[in-house]
Amino acid sequence: MSIIFPGESAPANHVNLKLGPGLLQVSSIFNDASDGETPRKRPVIIATKAGELKHSVKGSQWWIESNSRRYVPVLHESVVGLITQRLGEAYRVDIGSAHHASLDGLAFEGATKRSKPNLKVGSLVYARVSLAHKDMEPELECFGAQTHKAEGFGELKGGFVVKCSLEMCRCLLNPKHFLLPMLGRRFPLDAAIGMNGRVWVSAKNVKEHIIVSRCIEAVDPDGGGMNEDELKKFLHTLGV
Amino acid sequence: MRPPSPSIVEKEFLYNSLKESLRIDGREPLEMREPTLSFGPELGWVECSLGKTKVIAQIEAKIVRPPPERPLEGIITIHSEISPTASSEYEFGRTSEEEVTITRMLDKVLRRSDAIDKESLCILANQRVWHLRLTLHFLADAGNMLDCACLAGIVALKHFRRPEVEVIGDEITIYPPSERAPFPLAIHHSPYCFTFAFFSDATIPPVLDPSQLEQRLSAGVTSIALNAQKEICVFQKFGGVPLLPKDLLAIIDIAVAKAQGLHQIVENRLKEDWSSRTVEFR
Numbered sequence: 334m335s336i337i338f339p340g341e342s343a344p345a346n347h348v349n350l351k352l353g354p355g356l357l358q359v360s361s362i363f364n365d366a367s368d369g370e371t372p373r374k375r376p377v378i379i380a381t382k383a384g385e386l387k388h389s390v391k392g393s394q395w396w397i398e399s400n401s402r403r404y405v406p407v408l409h410e411s412v413v414g415l416i417t418q419r420l421g422e423a424y425r426v427d428i429g430s431a432h433h434a435s436l437d438g439l440a441f442e443g444a445t446k447r448s449k450p451n452l453k454v455g456s457l458v459y460a461r462v463s464l465a466h467k468d469m470e471p472e473l474e475c476f477g478a479q480t481h482k483a484e485g486f487g488e489l490k491g492g493f494v495v496k497c498s499l500e501m502c503r504c505l506l507n508p509k510h511f512l513l514p515m516l517g518r519r520f521p522l523d524a525a526i527g528m529n530g531r532v533w534v535s536a537k538n539v540k541e542h543i544i545v546s547r548c549i550e551a552v553d554p555d556g557g558g559m560n561e562d563e564l565k566k567f568l569h570t571l572g573v
Numbered sequence: 574m575r576p577p578s579p580s581i582v583e584k585e586f587l588y589n590s591l592k593e594s595l596r597i598d599g600r601e602p603l604e605m606r607e608p609t610l611s612f613g614p615e616l617g618w619v620e621c622s623l624g625k626t627k628v629i630a631q632i633e634a635k636i637v638r639p640p641p642e643r644p645l646e647g648i649i650t651i652h653s654e655i656s657p658t659a660s661s662e663y664e665f666g667r668t669s670e671e672e673v674t675i676t677r678m679l680d681k682v683l684r685r686s687d688a689i690d691k692e693s694l695c696i697l698a699n700q701r702v703w704h705l706r707l708t709l710h711f712l713a714d715a716g717n718m719l720d721c722a723c724l725a726g727i728v729a730l731k732h733f734r735r736p737e738v739e740v741i742g743d744e745i746t747i748y749p750p751s752e753r754a755p756f757p758l759a760i761h762h763s764p765y766c767f768t769f770a771f772f773s774d775a776t777i778p779p780v781l782d783p784s785q786l787e788q789r790l791s792a793g794v795t796s797i798a799l800n801a802q803k804e805i806c807v808f809q810k811f812g813g814v815p816l817l818p819k820d821l822l823a824i825i826d827i828a829v830a831k832a833q834g835l836h837q838i839v840e841n842r843l844k845e846d847w848s849s850r851t852v853e854f855r
Contacts, residue, residue: 429661455578455579455580455581456581456582457580457582490582491582491585492582492586493582493583493586493597494580494582494583539589539590539595542590543597543599546598547598571599
């Protein structure tokens with residue numbers, strides 16, 4: 334395991350290099366031409382956040398893994414947002430990042446000028462980040478990038494929102510993670526996992542919602558940090 | 574950025590669950606989160622957390638000239654500023670309403686309740702007194718920062734020890750901890766603060782130690798500061814929720830019982846910490 338700090342350079346080097354979160358190609362520097370060769374440009378990869386430096390087996394993909402509570406929008410990530418304001422045709426949405434995101438009133442499946450969803454201030458939406466740029470406000474869309482179909486995006490009705498750390502969100506999105514299947518075997522539930530540390534869940538009654546919320550908190554590396562066996566025992570104490 | 578009010582979904586869910594006397598973190602309506610206290614290497618440095626709410630309290634002492642109107646009393650000042658570290662809704666330089674409430678309440682609970690004997694902080698009348706500076710850092714806000722800050726503050730005061738001083742004539746000698754054992758502060762009583770949240774719906778019972786969501790959705794909060802000897806120091810009620818006298822007396826009774834429990838926890842932790850320290854002096 335290698336730990337890297339912001340500003341440190343990463344030893345990423347590959348013909349077809351792909352950089353993931355936390356890494357940045359800053360500029361190109363010249364090799365010193367002491368061996369008589371013509372100066373060559375070489376990209377420099379530096380870390381922009383502290384964490385564990387990871388790479389794929391072949392070394393073509395590099396990224397940094399770390400846990401945090403504040404969300405920084407990234408293109409194509411799904412988020413759970415809260416409508417805070419209506420601005421003419423668009424909505425302002427709080428997605429937990431430093432700036433509010435904007436969601437166009439027509440950015441829904443099948444929406445036209447005549448018929449478009451009417452969202453109230455205070456309602457929740459599951460949306461995809463369609464623009465994430467460091468100098469611009471993030472923008473959201475409620476349809477798939479290629480298909481322009483809803484694909485689960487849209488307003489979230491009923492249920493409850495659980496807040497967790499960003500690492501926990503990524504864990505929940507991993508199909509191999511034990512938590513959601515374990516809960517799903519005990520009672521039916523719907524979940525929309527936002528990468529911004531918000532998980533919307535919908536189950537049958539209040540008790541089940543509370544169980545889901547407590548389990549996420551218990552497994553969260555930022556909270557209880559339980560593993561599979563510990564969670565089984567914990568679920569037993571909750572009576573399911 | 575003003576905190577966005579909680580979503581409709583959260584609001585409805587919270588009201589429904591509280592009507593069934595269920596809280597999201599699995600607590601009973603009148604159950605507190607277990608406080609955790611950890612002490613730093615220095616005396617008077619305490620990290621206090623209630624669930625995910627976390628506050629650090631630190632005490633510094635220096636010797637100053639007393640103001641002429643109070644020549645026989647030491648000075649205690651409390652510095653508390655909520656920075657964006659606690660939560661993204663707090664901003665630098667702009668005091669939020671919550672910050673004002675917390676600052677005022679801390680002043681009432683820790684300073685004006687006469688918990689510390691100020692006269693014992695006098696070294697030489699009219700010339701030299703101790704100036705205690707309590708700094709509170711709010712690290713994370715998961716609701717009820719006030720109780721957490723009050724607890725951190727009072728525990729820091731109890732944990733702190735000032736250097737021994739000797740006065741011969743007009744000469745003041747301060748002994749470093751390595752020469753003479755430092756002295757604990759003279760504390761008359763230890764007030765603890767308890768916050769209850771009330772909801773506009775009369776069927777929802779009051780909740781103790783509200784979480785962030787409960788605090789935001791409540792119609793009003795009541796904070797009671799009292800010590801283990803059943804003496805109420807501060808009583809404060811915010812928001813316009815009407816309360817019957819008997820309800821008020823009921824929550825006071827609860828606070829009394831909780832204060833005694835909390836006092837025991839604090840004393841045990843302080844004793845544990847003190848026994849693990851080796852104070853050397855010649």
